[in-house]
Amino acid sequence: MTRRLVRRAAHGLALLAGVSLLSFVLVELAPGDFFGEMRLDPRMSEATVRLLRERHGLDRPLHERYLRWAGSLLRGELGFSFAYGQPVAPLVWPRARNTLVLTATATALAWSVAVPLGVWWAARRRRAAGHALSALTALLLALPDLVLAFALLLLAVRTGWFPAGGMVSLGHEGMTAAGRLGDVLWHLALPATALVLGVLPVLLRHVRAAVAATLHEPFVLAARAHGVPEGRLLFRHVLPAAANPLVSLFGLSLAGLLSMSLLVEVVMSWPGLGPLMLEAILARDLHLVLGPVLASTLFLVCGNLLADVLLVAADPRIRAEEG
Amino acid sequence: MSRRRAGRVALAVLGAVHLAALGAGFLAPYAPLEQNRMLPYAPPTPLRFVDADGGFHLRPFVYALSEDALDEGRYEEDRGRAVPVRFLVHGAPYSIAGLTARVHLFGVEEPAGLFLLGTDGVGRDQLSRLLHGARLSLAAGLLATLLSLGLGWLLGTLAGFYGGWLDAIVMRGAELFLALPWLYLLFAVRAALPLHVSAAQAFLMVVLVIGLVDWARPARLVRGLVLSARERNYVLAARGFGASDLYLIRRHIAPQTVSLVLTQAALLVPQYILAEVTLSFLGLGVSEPAPSLGNMLAALQQYHVLVSYWWMWVPGLALVPVFLAYFALSQALPARGEPA
Amino acid sequence: MEAEGPLLRVRGLTKRYARRRGAEPVEALRGVDLTIARGGALALVGQSGSGKSTLARCLARLEEPSAGEVWFEGVDLLALRGRSLRPFRARLQLVLQDSAAALDPRLTAADIVGEPLEVAGRGGRRERRRRALELMESVGIPSAWSARRPRELSGGQRQRLALARALALEPRLLILDEAFTGLDASVQAQIACLLEDLRARHGLTFLYISHDLALVAALADEAAVLYEGRIVEQGTPFRLFAEARHPHTRALAAAATFLPAATEAWP
Numbered sequence: 001m002t003r004r005l006v007r008r009a010a011h012g013l014a015l016l017a018g019v020s021l022l023s024f025v026l027v028e029l030a031p032g033d034f035f036g037e038m039r040l041d042p043r044m045s046e047a048t049v050r051l052l053r054e055r056h057g058l059d060r061p062l063h064e065r066y067l068r069w070a071g072s073l074l075r076g077e078l079g080f081s082f083a084y085g086q087p088v089a090p091l092v093w094p095r096a097r098n099t100l101v102l103t104a105t106a107t108a109l110a111w112s113v114a115v116p117l118g119v120w121w122a123a124r125r126r127r128a129a130g131h132a133l134s135a136l137t138a139l140l141l142a143l144p145d146l147v148l149a150f151a152l153l154l155l156a157v158r159t160g161w162f163p164a165g166g167m168v169s170l171g172h173e174g175m176t177a178a179g180r181l182g183d184v185l186w187h188l189a190l191p192a193t194a195l196v197l198g199v200l201p202v203l204l205r206h207v208r209a210a211v212a213a214t215l216h217e218p219f220v221l222a223a224r225a226h227g228v229p230e231g232r233l234l235f236r237h238v239l240p241a242a243a244n245p246l247v248s249l250f251g252l253s254l255a256g257l258l259s260m261s262l263l264v265e266v267v268m269s270w271p272g273l274g275p276l277m278l279e280a281i282l283a284r285d286l287h288l289v290l291g292p293v294l295a296s297t298l299f300l301v302c303g304n305l306l307a308d309v310l311l312v313a314a315d316p317r318i319r320a321e322e323g
Numbered sequence: 324m325s326r327r328r329a330g331r332v333a334l335a336v337l338g339a340v341h342l343a344a345l346g347a348g349f350l351a352p353y354a355p356l357e358q359n360r361m362l363p364y365a366p367p368t369p370l371r372f373v374d375a376d377g378g379f380h381l382r383p384f385v386y387a388l389s390e391d392a393l394d395e396g397r398y399e400e401d402r403g404r405a406v407p408v409r410f411l412v413h414g415a416p417y418s419i420a421g422l423t424a425r426v427h428l429f430g431v432e433e434p435a436g437l438f439l440l441g442t443d444g445v446g447r448d449q450l451s452r453l454l455h456g457a458r459l460s461l462a463a464g465l466l467a468t469l470l471s472l473g474l475g476w477l478l479g480t481l482a483g484f485y486g487g488w489l490d491a492i493v494m495r496g497a498e499l500f501l502a503l504p505w506l507y508l509l510f511a512v513r514a515a516l517p518l519h520v521s522a523a524q525a526f527l528m529v530v531l532v533i534g535l536v537d538w539a540r541p542a543r544l545v546r547g548l549v550l551s552a553r554e555r556n557y558v559l560a561a562r563g564f565g566a567s568d569l570y571l572i573r574r575h576i577a578p579q580t581v582s583l584v585l586t587q588a589a590l591l592v593p594q595y596i597l598a599e600v601t602l603s604f605l606g607l608g609v610s611e612p613a614p615s616l617g618n619m620l621a622a623l624q625q626y627h628v629l630v631s632y633w634w635m636w637v638p639g640l641a642l643v644p645v646f647l648a649y650f651a652l653s654q655a656l657p658a659r660g661e662p663a
Numbered sequence: 664m665e666a667e668g669p670l671l672r673v674r675g676l677t678k679r680y681a682r683r684r685g686a687e688p689v690e691a692l693r694g695v696d697l698t699i700a701r702g703g704a705l706a707l708v709g710q711s712g713s714g715k716s717t718l719a720r721c722l723a724r725l726e727e728p729s730a731g732e733v734w735f736e737g738v739d740l741l742a743l744r745g746r747s748l749r750p751f752r753a754r755l756q757l758v759l760q761d762s763a764a765a766l767d768p769r770l771t772a773a774d775i776v777g778e779p780l781e782v783a784g785r786g787g788r789r790e791r792r793r794r795a796l797e798l799m800e801s802v803g804i805p806s807a808w809s810a811r812r813p814r815e816l817s818g819g820q821r822q823r824l825a826l827a828r829a830l831a832l833e834p835r836l837l838i839l840d841e842a843f844t845g846l847d848a849s850v851q852a853q854i855a856c857l858l859e860d861l862r863a864r865h866g867l868t869f870l871y872i873s874h875d876l877a878l879v880a881a882l883a884d885e886a887a888v889l890y891e892g893r894i895v896e897q898g899t900p901f902r903l904f905a906e907a908r909h910p911h912t913r914a915l916a917a918a919a920t921f922l923p924a925a926t927e928a929w930p
Contacts (some may be wrong), residue, residue, distance in 0.1 A: 018499045027511050142646035144597055146604060147639035150623050157630055259504035263601060267624070278605055281510055293511050296504040556765040560825075563723050564779040564832065565752040574778075575767055 008308055012301040019297045020073065020290075024066050027286050069287065078294065079287030083280070088291040091276065096258060096295055098167060099265065099272030103257045105188060106195035110203055111250070113196070118207025119234050122215060137201040149194045149267040162190050165269030191268045195261055199253075206249055207242075214242040244311070251307020255300040258292070330655020333648040340645055344458035348417030351451035352430045352437050355614045357415060359436065359446030362388060364632050365398055367441045375402040383408045387435040406435035441634035443622060453638055456614035460603075461645070463530050464596030468588055470534025471595070475541030476584060482542070483549025484572060494546070497539035508536050509598060513607045522613035529608045533598050541587050545580055552576045582657050589653035593646045600642070616642065668737060670836055670868045671722075673697040676731035678717050678892075691717040693892040694731070699836070699885075704862065704869040706879035706900065708915055709889030715872045716760070718889070719840045722870075723757040724748060736835070753783065753832035760841030762821035766813040772799065772824055773809035779831040798827040802857060819850035823857065830861070838870045843878050855882060876903065877919035888912045 060068075072079045077087040084091060117133075124130040156162040163169065167187050172180060214220065215238060223233055258273060265274035273292045280288035343350060370383040384407045386400035412430040416423050431437045440449035482493035500508070513532055520528065552558065558575050566574075602608030603617025611618055619638040622628045628635050678692040691714045699705045709715050720726040722733060724740070733740040735755060743751060759765045766775050777795035780786060786794065796806040802823040813821055822842060829837060839858075843851045859882065861867055871879040880886065880900035887897045888911060896909040907913040 015498065015502050018495075019502050022499055023503065023508070023511055026508075138647060138650055139643070142593075142643045142650060144600065144639055144642050144646075146600065146620060147636070147642075150620075150629065150636070150639070154629055157626070256504060259507050262506055266605065277507070277510060281513065281607065289511055293503065293507045296507050297502055300502055300504060555767075556759045556761060557767040559720075559725055560757075560759055560765050560828070561778060561782065562725060563752065563757050564782045565749045566782040570782060578769060 004312070005305070005309065008305055012305055015301055016294075016297060020070060020294060021066065023290055023293050023297075024069060025062070027290060028062060028065065069290075073294070078291040081280075081285050081288045083283045083285040083288065088287050091288065092273070092291045092295060095271065095273045095276045096292075098270065099258055099261055099274070101167075101184070102188060102191055102265070102270055102272060103195065103261050106192040106199075106261070107253050107257065109192065110196045110199050111253070114200060114203035114207050115239075115246075118204050119211050119239060121204065122208045122211035123230070123234055133204075137204055140197060141201040145194065145198045145263055146267065148197055149191075149264050152190045152194050153268060156190055163187050167271050187270075191261070191264050191270050194264045194268070198264075199260070203249070203253075207246060210242040210245050211238060214238050217241065247311045248307055251303050251310065253303075254306055255303030257303070258296040258299045326655045329651045333651035333655065336644060336648040337652070340457070340648075341461060344454065344461050346419075347451075347454035347458045348419050348424065349426065350428050351417075351448070351454045352414065352427055352439075353448040353451040354415035354417065355447065355452045355455040356612050357447060357451075359442060361390065362398070362436060362438075362442050362446040363444050364628070365436070365438055365442040365446070366632075367634055368436060368438045370408070370439075371405075374405050380405070380407070385431055385435055385437055404435075406431050408437060440637055441632065443619070443635065444628075449619075449634060449637065452614040452619060453616075453641060456616045456619055456638060457641065459526060459609060459614070460596050460599050460616045463526060463533075463599040464592045466530045467533040467595040467599070468591045470530065471537045471591060472541050472584055472588060474534070474538040476545050476580065478538065479542035479545030480549050480572065480576070480580070483546035484553055484568070484576065486550075490546070493542065497542050500536065500539040501543075505537060506598075506601075509533065509602070510607065513602065522609055525609045525613075529599050529602055533595050537591070537595075541584070541591075544583060544587065548580055548583055549576055552579045586653055586656045589649050589656060593649045596642070596645070669698045669734075670701045670703070670736060671697065671699040671870070672732075672734040673722070674732040674734075676718065676721060676733065677729050678714070678721055678726065679729045690892055692721070692728070692731075695889070695892070695894055697887065697894070699868055699870060702862075702866055702868055703885065704871065704883045706871045706873065706876075706883035706886040707889055708873055708876045708879065708886060710874055710911075710915075713889045714892040715874075715889055716840055719757055719838050719870075719872055722838060723755060724752070725757070749783075753779075754835045755838070756829040756832065756834040756836070757838045758825050758829045758840065758842060760844055762818065762825045763813065765825050766821060768813050771810050771812060772804070772816070775813070775824060776827045776831060779828060783832060794831070795827075798830055799824070801830070801861075802827045803853075817850075818846050819853060822846065822854060826857070826861075830865075833865075834867070836868045836870065838872065840872045841874070842871070843873065843875070851878065858882060874915075875919055876900065876915045880904070880919075888915065 069079050072087070076089055078089040078092060079087070081088050081091060121130060121133055153164060156164045163186065167184060168180075169183055169187070172183055175183060211234075219241075220233070220238060223237055228237070261270070261272060262274035262277070264270065265272040266278060269275070273295070277289060277292045280286075365388055368385050368388070370385065372381075372383055373379055374384070384405040386402055387404065387406060388398045388400060391397040391399050408429055408431055410429050412427050413425050414427040414430050416425050418424075429437070436442075436448075438448050438450065440453060443449060443452070478493050478497075482490040503511075509532055513528070553576065555575075558571055561571055561575065599608055599615070600617035600620070603610070603615040604621050606618070606621070608617055609615040616638040619635075622635050623639075674696055676692050676695040676697075677690070679688045679690050681688050695714075695718060697705065697707075707715055707718065717726065721728045722740075728741065731741075735751060738751070740748075740751060740755075770778070773792060773795045776798050777791040780791045780794060785791070792809075796809055799806055799809065804820060804823050804827065808816075813824070816824065826842075842858075843854060846854065855878075858869070862869060869882070871883055873879045876886065880903075883900055885897065886900045886903050887894050888903065888909065889895075890909070890911045896903065896907070896912045903912055904916050904919075907916050
């Protein structure tokens, strides 16, 4: 078991290295750079621009730039932001934390709704309720996340029940600990709802499919014949057997924690990685663009690793295979 | 409604939508870039059949709009003159299939305006922009899907069929691309390209970026299919007759991948349309003044637009039936591997 | 090319499969020696895992042997590759076991039978179709069924179709890998008669591969027992039954089924 984990971890590290190279090359492939925009400004002289480029090492060959950046990665700085004039890492981590607060809450909520609802849906004998849910999820699936986010924003603005953006209110610092928590939760409500409604249809359908497939297994029929009550049957017997594909899906959910909320963050002014990355792209601050990409990949690799661990722990068949 | 039937309805809906998008120049009463600075954020022009004196007209008509002198932002109609809607009118030029034409399906005479979906901040007709923008966004989705599936199919088939080092390279590459969060990779690649480009260049860029980033998922699926197909006895038998690799792929293996590719297409097109819309919304795709469903929605970021002008939501809502149709289509197609 | 001499001569054929992580390679075939005379019929019998199918595939060059020699009509078969191998592929045909998997479910019967002709580029479309229908008739499938798909045919009919396909290129040697498995007794008898008929009519040489000694005993002049990649005993089928020396042969003889009609021909 540990040997498998170690192998996977090494594999993950290799993947990270490969990804860093790939994304660096892709992003650096561009003609022009951060200072190219400056050239358009008539007040900046050609010499100044050249000096700035030299100072930041932008005139060096590609492999040298990559190595310098990779070195910066390993030191934990994640490169240097031209726009902010400081290392990227201190800019990225607080934002990443904010994004995680949002996405972790939303993911936990989505899964805790999707699993019981999906099980119930799969077990529905009467057609009507199932069809209604089917139609509802299809509609949600077809609704673009952008429109959903705006709709929620409109709700906030019209009713005033929720703030129309941001993570904290003015005067947040002066509140008690409980007050601060409540303030964040209040701001969290709408963005989290937008995310939950966005992923729920997909999750629901997967849970339902997995459970529905298991319901046809002979052991379920046998359990029913033995008189096991429906609720217990569903959650103690069927669900664990159906868990395999769901665990992989959960791993994927974890993997996407840093990247799933970009649009919602931008629309609802949540101070996460999304708006930072957008800003960096518009400013062509390339290292700042790459920072979140790498952080996201790190999450993806860890998420997959965790999913692997969970899979082995949850499915005794795989454990037996390993010997 | 059975799946098959729903699929056919979906196909009809998509056909109609795409036809409308193709005929955007003809169907749209105005040019998408045409501004009417006197009529910003005008609400949709109501079509009337009964005039102020109670007379009934068979042909619909409109009243000219003008800004209320006392209450800026509100409009009042000039009830004195009923301006009829004419069909097959002469209007702004547009190109269709390489030729320039000037005939539009319907329109009204100046100074009245026929803004069936209202106007935006600089008085541009939203319906016209919607049609042109839809054409762009839908085309981007289709072309990007073609690219992504084409590349994915090719690499997946080669990897699955030949195995060995080719398979290893393709699969490692796929893993690399899959490890990057799709949207972030999209942005990173977009960041690599010049920021200010013409609409046509931006369109091409968006298509290329989306298509090239996402080849890995279809490639893996195709590869799996090809791997199992390769081992079938009839493939071995054909090899026994001396069949070449190309023959085997063409005759026996490729036909098996068709249903998988079609299902993937039905799933990917809406995703790619959404990707283009997202990019354009954020200012990274097709930018003003060329219309894209994405940059049209960007107006909603302004408070007063979000709250007061409901017609500005239409570009987003218009996508819902399209996505529903693609979804129904993906459900109607046979699962992979099954015979048609 | 020799006009006389055996049709097929196999010397020391060995096939090794490498395994992962430096484990010992698996030896599917260990120095197999075989000879089949022109117009003769050899039965190769063994359990599953004895290497029978591997041997068949090596002979048909669907897999490459690790060592050994194969002489077909006096020509060193293993020395040929690509272009030069092509004409010999036609002369040595393999009918794989499990006819259902051996026929592409998307093609019609006529397409399947005509495929070898298409691959070899012989004749135009019409000529190929004519020949395909001819071949179908020769194995007892009505040409009216030319548009049927494999799933619309019974096991026995599919087997006949596979045979018709194998005959398309007019082979000299026909290798049949488990041709009777999965068919019920009466169908097996029919196929057996068909094979005898083909042998008489076309002067074909046969290599029958099976796990069931009795099934192929009636059709073969000689039989060889394959055990763990080696030939352990050889002789006429009758002798192998009556005077089996190797313990494995005795086991096979005991497990055999019987074709009542065929055994009547025995001395």
